[in-house]
Amino acid sequence: MFQTLPGWILFASILVSGMTACSVAAAMLDHALGEGAIERRDFLTFLLFGTLLVASALLLLWVETR
Secondary structure: OOOOHHHHHHHHHHHHHHHHHHHHHHHHHHHHHOOOOOOHHHHHHHHHHHHHHHHHHHHHHHHHOO
16 A cells, blocks of 8 residues: 555545546547537546546656655
8 A cells, every 4th residue: 555645645636537537538438429529628628637647647656666
């Protein structure tokens, strides 16, 4: 388990950004398979939270391996 407070904060960030990115990806897939077009806001939200997910995971690996 995580030994430091930054580790726990990064873990929480991974959970939140992962759930949000998956939710937005599901909404984008629903729009793509349905009649509507994918909204720009959904794409930007997915890009933002996907980037946060990757950055948090890399930082967690860096913080917790010391």
